[in-house]
Amino acid sequence: MQRYFLDTTVHDGERISLTPAIYHHWVTVLRAEVGAQAEFVDDTAHLFHGKLLTLDDPATVALTAVPTPSVELPVDVTIACGLPKQEKAEWITQKATELGVTHIIFYGADWSVAKWQGNKVAKKVTRLTKIAHGAAEQAHRLKRPTVSYAKNLAAVLNAPHDVAVMAYEESAKQGEQSALNQQLQAVKAGQQLLAIFGPEGGISPAEVTQAQAANATLVGLGPRILRTETAPLYFLAAVSMVLELQQPR
Template sequence: MQRYFVPSHQWSEQNLVIKGDDYHHIVNVMRMKEGHSIICVTNGVSYVCEVHDIQDQTVECLIIKKLNENQELPVKVTLAQGLPKGDKLDLIVQKSTELGLEHFIPLQMDRTIVKWDHKKEQKKLERLEKIAKEASEQSHRSVIPTINQKLTLKELFNNPSYDHLWVASELVAKDHKNCSLKFRNMINQVEKGDHILIIIGPEGGFSDQEIEFLSDHNCQSIRLGPRILRTETAPLYALSAISFYFEEWRCEV
């Protein structure tokens, strides 16, 4: 069943109105008619709805029933990602959303090649928000990850509100002494409801000054296997491990 996130102001007690891109998808892509069922989500709650009336630019739906869903990670994960080249950011946001990411922060770092001016930044953020919305619908999530404006590493720590601060560094991956259990030990310290910040560097990795800064701010290095991962692979490894631990392995322990 197709899923759509509909803003709360478009809902009433018994029905809702769908507009814009979702209207186009329902009418022109899916070719839906009156009587077809869809799932609509608002404020983290999902409902089965029925297409009732299709007008020129709106689709009116009747609310049939509330769903009791639980597709969200039991922990909150914020990803702070050093800006990569090309369209890698699109992939990172899409796949991280599928894996349960809650919040995404693009980082301007010492070795970042890409530079965003204000105009380019706004367009990029709007695109990432659309990607996150579509990925949330595809993966049947109840919330859409929030996309933050670009920050520097120092700005990231202006108002820290995280229970765990992790940084994925290739220097740790290269150190084969006593590292095999490091990430597992970190995950073992996380409790349900905790908020984790994961910091990933750009293609060139972290500068020495950034590693020192992160260490001074009590960030813990995590090893994502013994191999050096690309910047777009590292966050997916980390999120997959968190999902497996909390949603598949730990739920059976």
């Protein structure tokens, strides 16, 4: 069943008018007819089934509250990625959303080849936010990730977090295997976890020192060297394995 997000709080039995964006996708593109049903998530992350009552624009939908499943990661995960080249930011945004990320930050790393010019940052963030919202609907999530830009690593380290890690290529080369698992095991449900990744050029020594001074732990992501667009996805999969799949229900 198709899922859509609402920007307001709704209640069981309420009738709402579809927004132009939802109307376009559900009625115009998917050709929904009167009686069709879709899932709706309001701004408090509660799930509803909506029955299409009219095809007028704006169309009317009747909402029925249904049990809300637990599909979000037990911790809020922020991934901070050094600006990648070409379309990799879109790839990271889409796939990280599917894997449960809460916040995505793209930052200007010391060794980033890509640069986001000041007059284009807002447009890029808007584009990536749209991708994240679409991926959240596709993945049937209850929350839509935020996407933002940070000028440098110092701004990233100011983001709210309880635990911070930095994926460091040299840690993997040196055979470090335990730090990531130790950090994930120590994270408690409801906490905020910040994970920092470098761009294609890697993380500079100055950034490593800066992260360590802010109490971020250097971690390896397995014995292989991962591309800049692969590393955040490996990390999010590890978070799910440790904090979701291995926990008693």
